[in-house]
Amino acid sequence: MATALTLTGIGHAYLGRTVLDGVGLTLAAGEVVALVGPSGCGKSTLAHIAAGVVEPLRGRVERAYRRHGMVFQDPRLLPWATARDNIAYPLRLMRLPRAERRALAEAAAERAALDAADLDKYPVELSGGMRQRVAIARALAIDPDFVYFDEPFTALDVALKRRMQDLVIAASRALHFAALFITHDLMEAARVAHRVAVMDAHGRGIAGERAVPGTPGERGDGDLYRLVASFLADDPLFRHIHDVDERRAP
Ligand SMILES: Nc1ncnc2c1ncn2[C@@H]1O[C@H](COP(=O)(O)OP(=O)(O)O)[C@@H](O)[C@H]1O
Ligand SMILES: [Mg+2]
Numbered sequence: 138m139a140t141a142l143t144l145t146g147i148g149h150a151y152l153g154r155t156v157l158d159g160v161g162l163t164l165a166a167g168e169v170v171a172l173v174g175p176s177g178c179g180k181s182t183l184a185h186i187a188a189g190v191v192e193p194l195r196g197r198v199e200r201a202y203r204r205h206g207m208v209f210q211d212p213r214l215l216p217w218a219t220a221r222d223n224i225a226y227p228l229r230l231m232r233l234p235r236a237e238r239r240a241l242a243e244a245a246a247e248r249a250a251l252d253a254a255d256l257d258k259y260p261v262e263l264s265g266g267m268r269q270r271v272a273i274a275r276a277l278a279i280d281p282d283f284v285y286f287d288e289p290f291t292a293l294d295v296a297l298k299r300r301m302q303d304l305v306i307a308a309s310r311a312l313h314f315a316a317l318f319i320t321h322d323l324m325e326a327a328r329v330a331h332r333v334a335v336m337d338a339h340g341r342g343i344a345g346e347r348a349v350p351g352t353p354g355e356r357g358d359g360d361l362y363r364l365v366a367s368f369l370a371d372d373p374l375f376r377h378i379h380d381v382d383e384r385r386a387p
Pocket of ligand 2: 180181182287288
């Protein structure tokens, strides 16, 4: 199968302190991989390296995808621009003509379940969930074949989180993008992903991986609850998943 992203022997340090060492991970085209691991283990750093935002100290990044979008925990919207203009912003950077920008932005907004009336609002007029929908629409508007999600729904309440996960699942199926979905919520990982990769608690590589049976969007809640319960109760790979090293900055 075609590869979307290959990370080989990735190592990184901040101010001389090693945060990643020997991390390798491969994603196939169209594959959604959840990356989980305790807070501070280096997940965000790895995503930034994969996306080319941070240059790694060691290792190799091979991006076989065409174009990526990114969604973070904080929606990072331009406060002075409407939802529509926020969604269209990357299209402007791509120098697409105005009419085309508008059409693509509106199609992406629809995919993120935003109403036409919401598109004329400014970020300050939108709820946290709506702002995150705008951030998702902005990531999808560019027609990405790869999307980085870095704990996008951590700040949202449980019911809203589920709806947002369903939206990501539906979009990944319709648009066939591959995704690296960082989360520390195992239920979220099991719902959205084809595969769960667990990062070593100290960033020393991927500790292990588990395929999630079935297809995202088609799995029953009962099966998912049982799977996550067995991960937590019986699988040593997930033993340190909820550890928090409070000496580390968030
Ligand atoms: N820009 C930075 N400068 C210095 N240290 C950083 C920086 N970004 C992250 N760190 C540190 O690197 C480690 C890994 O951080 P991060 O990649 O954000 O982990 P995670 O996303 O798994 O919580 C943490 O100890 C964090 O404090
Ligand atoms: Mg992080």
